[in-house]
Every structure is written in C-alpha cells, then in structure tokens.
Amino acid sequence: MANLQTNFLGIKSPNPFWLASAPPTDREVNVTRAFKAGWGGVVWKTLGEDPHVVNVNGPRYGAVHSNDRRLIGLNNIELITDRPLEVNLREIKAVKKAWPDRAIVVSLMVPCEEEAWKKILPLVEETGADGIELNFGCPHGMSERGMGAAVGQVPEYVEMVARWCKQNTRMPVIVKLTPNITDIRQPARAAKKGGADAVSLINTINSVMGVDLDIMAPSPHIDGKGTHGGYCGPAVKPIALSMVSEIARDPETKDLPISAIGGITTWRDAAEFMAMGAGTVQVCTAAMTYGFKIVEEMKSGLSDWMDGKGYSSIDQFVGRAVPNVTDWQYLNLNYVVKARIDQESCIKCGRCHIVCEDTSHQAIWAEKDGQRHFEVNDAECVGCNLCVSVCPVEGCITMEHLTEGVDARTGQPINPEYGNWTTHPNNPMRVAAE
Amino acid sequence: MPSDIRGDRLSPAEVESNFADLHPLLSKYEAYVEADRCYFCHDAPCVTACPTGIDIPLFIRQILTDNPSGSAKTILGANILGGMCARVCPTETLCEQACVRETAEQKPVRIGELQRYATDHLMAAGVHPFERAASTGRKVAVVGAGPAGISCAHRLSMLGHDVTIFEAKPKGGGLNEYGIAAYKAVDEFARRELDFVLAIGGIELKIGMALGRDVALDALIADYDAVFLGLGLGATNGLGIAGEQLEGVVDAVDFIEDLRQAPALEKVAVGRRVVVIGGGMTAIDAAVQSKLLGAEEVTLVYRRGADRMNASAYEQSLAKEKGVVLKHWARPEKIEAGADGKVAAISFMKTRDEDGKLVDTGERYTLEADMVLKAIGQAFTPAPLKGAKAEIALEGGRIKAGADRRTSHPKVWAGGDAVAGGEDLTVAAVEDGKQAALSIHAALTGA
Ligand SMILES: Cc1cc2nc3c(=O)[nH]c(=O)nc-3n(C[C@H](O)[C@H](O)[C@H](O)COP(=O)(O)OP(=O)(O)OC[C@H]3O[C@@H](n4cnc5c(N)ncnc54)[C@H](O)[C@@H]3O)c2cc1C
Numbered sequence: 119m120a121n122l123q124t125n126f127l128g129i130k131s132p133n134p135f136w137l138a139s140a141p142p143t144d145r146e147v148n149v150t151r152a153f154k155a156g157w158g159g160v161v162w163k164t165l166g167e168d169p170h171v172v173n174v175n176g177p178r179y180g181a182v183h184s185n186d187r188r189l190i191g192l193n194n195i196e197l198i199t200d201r202p203l204e205v206n207l208r209e210i211k212a213v214k215k216a217w218p219d220r221a222i223v224v225s226l227m228v229p230c231e232e233e234a235w236k237k238i239l240p241l242v243e244e245t246g247a248d249g250i251e252l253n254f255g256c257p258h259g260m261s262e263r264g265m266g267a268a269v270g271q272v273p274e275y276v277e278m279v280a281r282w283c284k285q286n287t288r289m290p291v292i293v294k295l296t297p298n299i300t301d302i303r304q305p306a307r308a309a310k311k312g313g314a315d316a317v318s319l320i321n322t323i324n325s326v327m328g329v330d331l332d333i334m335a336p337s338p339h340i341d342g343k344g345t346h347g348g349y350c351g352p353a354v355k356p357i358a359l360s361m362v363s364e365i366a367r368d369p370e371t372k373d374l375p376i377s378a379i380g381g382i383t384t385w386r387d388a389a390e391f392m393a394m395g396a397g398t399v400q401v402c403t404a405a406m407t408y409g410f411k412i413v414e415e416m417k418s419g420l421s422d423w424m425d426g427k428g429y430s431s432i433d434q435f436v437g438r439a440v441p442n443v444t445d446w447q448y449l450n451l452n453y454v455v456k457a458r459i460d461q462e463s464c465i466k467c468g469r470c471h472i473v474c475e476d477t478s479h480q481a482i483w484a485e486k487d488g489q490r491h492f493e494v495n496d497a498e499c500v501g502c503n504l505c506v507s508v509c510p511v512e513g514c515i516t517m518e519h520l521t522e523g524v525d526a527r528t529g530q531p532i533n534p535e536y537g538n539w540t541t542h543p544n545n546p547m548r549v550a551a552e
Numbered sequence: 553m554p555s556d557i558r559g560d561r562l563s564p565a566e567v568e569s570n571f572a573d574l575h576p577l578l579s580k581y582e583a584y585v586e587a588d589r590c591y592f593c594h595d596a597p598c599v600t601a602c603p604t605g606i607d608i609p610l611f612i613r614q615i616l617t618d619n620p621s622g623s624a625k626t627i628l629g630a631n632i633l634g635g636m637c638a639r640v641c642p643t644e645t646l647c648e649q650a651c652v653r654e655t656a657e658q659k660p661v662r663i664g665e666l667q668r669y670a671t672d673h674l675m676a677a678g679v680h681p682f683e684r685a686a687s688t689g690r691k692v693a694v695v696g697a698g699p700a701g702i703s704c705a706h707r708l709s710m711l712g713h714d715v716t717i718f719e720a721k722p723k724g725g726g727l728n729e730y731g732i733a734a735y736k737a738v739d740e741f742a743r744r745e746l747d748f749v750l751a752i753g754g755i756e757l758k759i760g761m762a763l764g765r766d767v768a769l770d771a772l773i774a775d776y777d778a779v780f781l782g783l784g785l786g787a788t789n790g791l792g793i794a795g796e797q798l799e800g801v802v803d804a805v806d807f808i809e810d811l812r813q814a815p816a817l818e819k820v821a822v823g824r825r826v827v828v829i830g831g832g833m834t835a836i837d838a839a840v841q842s843k844l845l846g847a848e849e850v851t852l853v854y855r856r857g858a859d860r861m862n863a864s865a866y867e868q869s870l871a872k873e874k875g876v877v878l879k880h881w882a883r884p885e886k887i888e889a890g891a892d893g894k895v896a897a898i899s900f901m902k903t904r905d906e907d908g909k910l911v912d913t914g915e916r917y918t919l920e921a922d923m924v925l926k927a928i929g930q931a932f933t934p935a936p937l938k939g940a941k942a943e944i945a946l947e948g949g950r951i952k953a954g955a956d957r958r959t960s961h962p963k964v965w966a967g968g969d970a971v972a973g974g975e976d977l978t979v980a981a982v983e984d985g986k987q988a989a990l991s992i993h994a995a996l997t998g999a
C-alpha cells in the first residue's frame with residue numbers, strides 16, 4: 119500500500135489532506151472530530167487581535183446548485199474567528215498535545231504593523247503549533263479594514279509582512295494568496311522574496327451569488343442589503359489549478375512549496391493539484407458540504423491510484439505534470455485531430471450537430487441516406503473538441519490524431535514535425551526556424 | 553352459482569383509494585430533477601413522435617428555468633388539450649419511446665408527467681393564456697364536443713372565427729368525459745379542462761343537439777361558412793355468438809360511461825366474476841376498473857398474443873399489477889345462462905397463429921362469469937349523415953379525409969376517431985381538430 123505520509127516544510131502529517139482555515143477548523147471540538155475522522159492536518163481558523171471581530175447574524179452563505187441540488191459553488195461573508203484570542207490559543211495547545219502526529223498550522227491576520235505581528239507570534243509559538251499561515255486572502259470585511267486581500271493585492275506588503283514574520287518566529291511561514299488579482303505570480307514572488315517558506319492558494323474569489331428579483335437586492339441579503347462574498351467549492355477548482363500551475367512553473371518560484379486549495383472534493387482533485395506541484399492540499403467546502411467522513415474516500419482513492427501507478431510515496435508524483443504546462447505559443451500547430459463519432463454508442467440527440475452548426479464550423483452532418491445520423495465532415499472539422507464537450511454520452515465522440523495523409527480541411531499533408539507559432543509564417547514576429 | 557352483479561363491493565374509502573390519481577402531480581423538486589434529464593435535443597425525436605408536435609425540449613427547459621406558465625403555453629399552443637394528453641397519452645409508444653434516453657438507458661425522460669406539471673400549474677392560475685385574433689366575421693359549425701371538436705373550435709376561435717359546437721350528449725368532452733379511465737383524470741379534470749378551453753370566448757356550446765336528429769347537415773352547410781365533424785365512434789362491435797343478449801353481457805364502453813358518470817363510484821354495479829373480451833385500451837380499462845370496484849376475479853381474454861394487443865405493454869402490466877388475469881389465444885364461442893336466466897359462464901375455443909392466419913386448435917375451455925364485458929372495437933355510425941343532399945364519402949366505414957382533414961365536400965372537414973386511417977387516440981383527435989381549423993382558416997381567409 120502506498121505511503122501517504124507528507125513532510126511539508128518539515129511539518130509531518132500522516133496524509134496530505136488538511137482542512138483549510140475556515141469554520142471546520144474554528145474550535146477544538148471541530149478539529150478533534152476532524153482528526154478522529156482521519157484528516158492529516160488543519161490550518162486553524164484565522165486568529166486576529168482582541169477585541170475579536172463579530173459576524174453578521176443573518177445568512178453568511180449563498181450557494182449555486184445544480185438542478186438536483188448538488189452544491190457546485192459556495193459563497194460566504196464570514197470574517198476571521200469571532201472568539202477571544204486566548205480561547206483559541208488554549209484550544210490549539212490542547213489539541214496539538216492530544217494529536218502530536220497531526221499537522222496544526224495557525225492562520226493569522228493582524229494589522230499591517232510590525233508590532234502587531236511581533237506581539238502575536240510568540241503567543242502562537244507557545245501553543246506548540248507546527249507553523250503559521252498568513253491570511254492575505256479574505257476578500258470581504260477584513261479587506262475594508264486594511265487586512266486580508268488588501269495586503270495580498272499589494273506584492274510589496276506581502277513581502278514586508280512575510281519578512282517580519284520570518285524575523286520574529288522560528289515557525290515555518292506559509293503565505294496564503296488571494297486569487298482576486300491579475301497576475302498570481304507577483305504576490306508569490308513577493309512572498310518568496312520576503313523569505314516565506316511556502317505559499318497556499320487560493321483563498322476565496324469575490325462574488326455576488328445572485329439577485330433577488332422580487333426585492334431587487336443581492337441574494338442572500340441581510341435586511342435588504344447584500345455585499346460581495348468569497349466564492350469557493352467545486353466551481354473554483356479550474357481557477358485554482360491554473361494559479362497553482364503558474365506559480366509551479368514560474369522560474370522565480372518553481373521551488374517554492376505549495377499547499378493547494380480550491381474546490382478539492384475528491385481524491386482525484388487532490389491528485390491533480392499534487393501533480394501540478396502541491397505538496398499538501400487543503401479542503402474547506404467539500405467538508406462543509408458532506409462532513410468530515412469524505413476524507414476516507416480521499417485517502418483510499420489516492421492510495422489505490424498510487425498503487426495502480428506504482429507510486430509508493432507522495433513525492434514521487436508531486437509536480438510531475440508541471441513540465442507539460444506551457445504557453446500557447448509553444449503548442450504544436452502540426453498536431454491535427456478530427457472528431458470521430460462512435461455510431462454504436464451515439465443516441466442521436468443531435469447536440470453535437472447543432473452546436474457545431476450554429477456556433478462552430480458546420481462540420482457534423484445530421485443525416486445520411488434520409489436517416490437521422492451524425493457524422494463528422496473532415497473537410498470542415500477543426501478538431502476543436504466542442505462536440506466532445508457537449509455530447510451526453512461519455513466516450514461517444516473521441517479525437518483522432520492524424521499521423522499521416524492529408525488534412526481534408528486545409529488540403530495540407532500532415533506534418534509529423536513539431537512546429538509552433540514562434541516560427542509560423544503568419545507570425546509577423548516569427549523567429550527564423552533553425 | 554347465481555348472478556351477483558351489484559355495487560358496494562368495497563367501502564367508499566377503499567374505492568376512493570383504488571381510484572386515486574394514477575400518476576400524482578410531480579413536486580417542484582421532482583420536476584426539476586426530471587427536467588434536468590432532458591438533453592434539449594436538436595430536431596428532437598420526441599417532438600416528431602408527438603402527434604401534435606409539441607416542442608418538448610423547449611417546454612422542459614422552461615420548467616427547468618422555473619417558468620412553468622411559459623412551459624404550459626408552449627404545450628397548449630400546439631395541443632390545447634395538453635393537460636388531458638399528459639394524463640392519457642400512451643407515452644411509452646409515443647414521445648417517450650422516441651426519447652434518446654430510452655435509447656441510452658431504457659429510461660426516457662418522463663415527458664407526460666412534466667407536461668402535466670406545467671399545464672396543471674397554468675390551469676391552477678385560472679387564466680386562459682391565449683387571445684382571439686380580430687374577428688373575421690366568419691362562422692363555423694363544429695359537430696361533437698370530443699377532443700377533435702374542442703381542439704378545432706379553440707383554434708378557430710383563436711384565429712378570429714365564431715364557432716358553434718353541436719353536441720348530442722348532456723355534457724361536452726366526448727370520451728374525455730365519458731370514456732377515459734377514472735383514475736387517469738381524477739377530480740373532474742375533463743370538465744375543468746373543457747371550461748378552461750372555452751374561456752377563450754367565441755365558442756358557443758349547444759348541448760343536447762344531435763346531428764341528424766336536431767340539426768341537419770345541409771342546414772349547417774347552408775348557415776355556416778364551414779362545418780367540422782368530430783363525431784367519434786357511435787357504435788360498438790358485437791361478438792355475434794349465442795347468449796350475447798343475456799342479462800350480464802354489457803358493452804365495455806357503456807359500463808365505463810356509467811362508471812364515469814356515477815355520483816358515487818362504490819355504487820357502480822359490477823359482477824363477482826368478470827370476463828372481458830378484447831385486447832385494446834377499452835378492454836384493459838374495463839377490466840382494471842372492474843377489479844378496482846371490487847370484482848373478485850377479472851379475466852381478460854384476447855384471441856391473439858400479447859404482442860398483438862392494441863393496449864401498450866405498460867397498460868398490460870398495469871392490468872396485471874391490479875390483479876387482472878390476462879389470457880391469450882382464445883375466442884369466445886358461447887355465453888351460457890344459469891338457472892336465474894342470467895350469464896353464468898362463457899366458453900372459448902383456443903386459437904393459434906398459422907402463417908399469419910388465426911385458426912382454431914379444437915381445444916375448448918369455459919370460464920364461470922356473471923358479467924361479460926365486450927370490448928372488441930367500436931365502429932363509426934354514418935346515420936347522422938344519411939339523407940343529406942351533401943354527400944360525405946366514407947372509406948373503410950369511416951369518413952374519408954385528406955391530410956388537411958377536408959372531406960369530399962368542400963365545406964366540410966372531419967377529424968378524430970370518425971375519420972379513416974387515424975390512431976384512435978385523444979392526442980391524434982386533437983391534432984386533427986387543429987389541422988382542420990388551420991385548413992378551414994386558410995379556405996375562409998385565403999391566408
Ligand atoms: C374506454 C376508452 C378508453 C380510452 N382511453 C384512451 C387513453 O387512455 N388514451 C388515449 O389517447 N385514447 C383513449 N381512448 C381513445 C380516445 O378517447 C379517442 O380516440 C378520442 O376521444 C377521440 O376523440 P373524438 O373527438 O374523435 O371522439 P369522441 O371523444 O368520441 O367525441 C365525439 C363527440 O361527438 C358527439 N357526437 C357523436 N355523434 C353526434 C351527433 N350525431 N351529433 C352531435 N354530437 C355527436 C359525442 O357525443 C362526443 O361528445 C379511449 C377510448 C375509449 C372508448
């Protein structure tokens with residue numbers, strides 16, 4: 119059986135599945151339940167200065183559902199912990215003592231002054247926690263007070279606070295990044311410059327869930343008014359994956375450890391983030407949707423998959439997909455594919471035809487010999503994958519890679535050589551091919 | 553054993569529960585989940601399979617986007633009796649059989665139940681969704697207030713014509729009111745739907761007016777700009793065997809009509825042992841409803857195999873589920889009287905198929921019965937057309953009409969069961985009425 123043990127910045131945990139800093143890690147009772155359920159670690163719900171913040175007393179959450187009420191996206195306007203600092207510290211210490219083999223990282227958010235950090239860091243150290251995570255991500259409420267995303271959006275601040283922390287504690291420092299920024303590499307580079315040991319991402323994405331068309335206000339609303347909140351859950355996974363990959367392949371940060379967060383719901387999601395360079399993964403919404411038991415599926419799924427692939431430890435596959443993330447300009451323009459419809463499994467819904475006809479390249483016929491029949495016209499098919507994306511039958515349409523002959527659409531012979539945009543004749547800035 | 557045909561076999565509560573809605577209305581959540589299963593097919597096969605061509609993917613998507621009224625308008629725009637059709641269409645041989653999810657997983661989208669969800673929603677609001685076009689000043693006579701006649705009248709009214717419906721019976725609705733199985737259209741749905749349709753205005757329903765008795769075809773042709781005949785089937789086929797006149801031998805359609813009109817279902821008289829002869833929807837409905845009224849044994853005997861029955865596989869399994877015994881490959885030979893002079897037994901000759909021909913095997917059996925329900929088909933009665941100067945050509949015993957539902961007479965159109973070559977389904981009658989109305993409109997306005 120594969121070994122799921124993880125060593126992240128020297129922080130050991132029996133598996134890479136951590137709970138992200140959020141309600142699941144808010145109190146001793148929750149975290150104890152999580153550890154009993156088998157989670158490898160937690161990032162404690164973000165601590166702040168006393169007097170502690172207060173939360174709204176109306177709805178904090180809004181959701182996007184599929185029609186069968188599966189939760190696809192969640193949004194929240196919760197702030198950092200709303201309990202006194204001393205209570206949290208006492209509980210962290212007790213839990214760490216009771217669960218020495220699990221990772222406990224403490225998330226922090228205090229004002230952007232060195233004194234504030236100097237004051238809180240020794241208190242956290244004293245609990246025996248394994249590390250700290252700097253919450254530069256919270257997009258609502260705290261950012262209005264100059265903290266959270268307000269810091270995370272300014273690389274200079276990220277660097278400065280990371281440096282203060284490194285100078286004032288022996289604990290490993292993880293900087294949690296906000297996705298509400300144009301280029302995620304900038305704050306990651308800044309964190310590294312400041313001496314941070316790792317980054318974690320993503321925090322939640324600015325969002326308004328909907329509009330109540332009866333009262334003409336955002337929904338959910340509090341006494342008729344709404345505000346933007348942080349979006350998370352399965353819907354944000356592709357965004358998180360892209361941001362993680364950008365940091366993992368950036369020459370300046372490629373060695374910076376990453377703890378990945380964002381929509382992780384199954385072992386496969388976790389494996390994908392790890393293949394993209396994450397050393398651990400953090401989960402929030404999935405736990406808030408199903409409870410802590412899901413970690414059992416995650417552990418067994420990851421372990422079985424690793425066994426099947428012959429990986430005996432996590433580090434054998436972390437980052438393995440990173441070299442295959444590239445820029446558009448380096449994609450092989452000589453790689454030609456055509457859609458192929460398996461007539462046996464086609465149920466003749468016609469969706470591939472109509473989307474190609476209306477919105478793409480008119481490359482799928484809807485009729486043959488007077489019969490309803492769907493077939494690809496190679497002379498028009500650009501291999502775009504739209505039909506595959508909309509076909510309700512998995513595996514019914516596949517993309518065939520042409521390795522010889524002529525592309526019926528362009529009339530050009532298939533070129534087996536690699537050739538990209540940088541040398542393409544249509545590129546005015548092309549470089550001469552060697 | 554003496555004949556024992558009577559009501560009160562079961563308590564009112566038992567009968568009420570037996571005759572409860574066959575497919576209760578979907579909840580909002582159930583409707584969403586089911587609507588979500590629809591793939592919104594292009595040139596959808598289900599639409600082609602619906603005789604009235606309802607845009608099924610569109611109406612289902614309207615349910616999914618929480619617009620059930622818009623959905624109902626999509627349905628009713630193509631089929632004004634979409635509410636009844638949602639309840640009575642044999643969807644397993646129509647739209648749902650063509651659904652691509654039937655192909656994919658033998659589990660079609662439940663189109664009928666979604667259709668009911670939408671139409672019930674709109675009807676509950678009590679507002680008629682269509683407006684009449686500006687008056688054309690033209691008058692059309694419609695004979696028969698069954699699905700064909702109602703559909704024709706509604707479309708004509710929408711297009712701006714004034715319509716008078718002549719209906720022989722004391723109530724409108726045709727077989728919706730008098731024939732459909734009670735558990736398919738509970739809570740007086742036929743009457744409520746008729747009221748809903750007539751609410752468009754411009755339609756006068758003249759009750760108790762029979763063509764050939766109270767009004768003549770020639771007079772209608774003279775007084776109106778066009779005439780539509782939606783007469784249905786007025787006669788039933790006889791068995792032509794000894795004992796058919798005995799007390800206890802009943803036409804299934806008459807039995808069902810009495811049941812449908814009974815003020816208290818538990819009072820409807822039914823035998824202790826009932827034998828139903830036939831293999832269509834009427835036979836199944838008569839057998840099932842006999843059982844639900846409390847008959848102890850109900851046996852349906854059909855002269856060919858299950859696959860040749862006009863009743864769909866679903867209807868057959870419903871009958872079995874309700875406790876009806878289905879017997880195949882036998883034809884009735886003789887009905888026997890008991891000491892009381894009423895039906896006591898019916899004897900059968902076994903049959904088999906020989907190169908497509910039905911032949912006797914020589915083997916016989918007898919079933920004890922105090923009630924025999926005949927359901928071996930209905931026939932068109934041309935009597936109301938007789939004696940008119942205007943000649944309406946027939947074909948195979950029913951009225952001959954073209955694709956535009958025009959008869960041999962240029963001012964007379966016809967549709968529904970009365971017309972040759974139809975499917976004898978409610979939905980087909982509705983389509984006939986609609987097509988005839990469009991053709992009449994074109995003829996009257998040159999549009
Ligand atoms: C027992 C039974 C169960 C059925 N179940 C189903 C089912 O579940 N699903 C389904 O799709 N179909 C079913 N059908 C078939 C369906 O009911 C018919 O196909 C449909 O009603 C035909 O409509 P129509 O308008 O042509 O005729 P009808 O519904 O028969 O209407 C004809 C109307 O014309 C009137 N009329 C007749 N003669 C005259 C006259 N001389 N003057 C004035 N008015 C006249 C009649 O009183 C009647 O109101 C069933 C039929 C029967 C008998």
Ligand SMILES: Cc1cc2nc3c(=O)[nH]c(=O)nc-3n(C[C@H](O)[C@H](O)[C@H](O)COP(=O)(O)O)c2cc1C
Pocket residue numbers: 138139140141163164192193194196197198199225253255256294320321322348349350351352354379380381382400401402403404
């Ligand atoms: C209700 C709620 C409260 C959260 N509070 C915090 C917080 O205090 N500190 C923090 O760093 N992130 C917080 N987050 C963000 C999560 O830790 C996580 O980054 C985000 O939800 C994305 O992961 P997910 O898709 O698995 O939920 C919160 C998220 C939710 C849903």
Ligand code: SF4
Pocket residue numbers: none
């Ligand atoms: S946890 Fe959810 S259900 Fe419970 S009180 Fe809070 S909002 Fe309501």
Ligand code: SF4
Pocket residue numbers: 459463464465466467468469470471492508509510511514515
């Ligand atoms: S989308 Fe798929 S199932 Fe539908 S017609 Fe095209 S190939 Fe067939």
Ligand code: SF4
Pocket residue numbers: 467589590591592593596597598599608609612650651652653661663
């Ligand atoms: S065939 Fe089925 S899936 Fe396709 S549109 Fe019709 S109901 Fe929907």
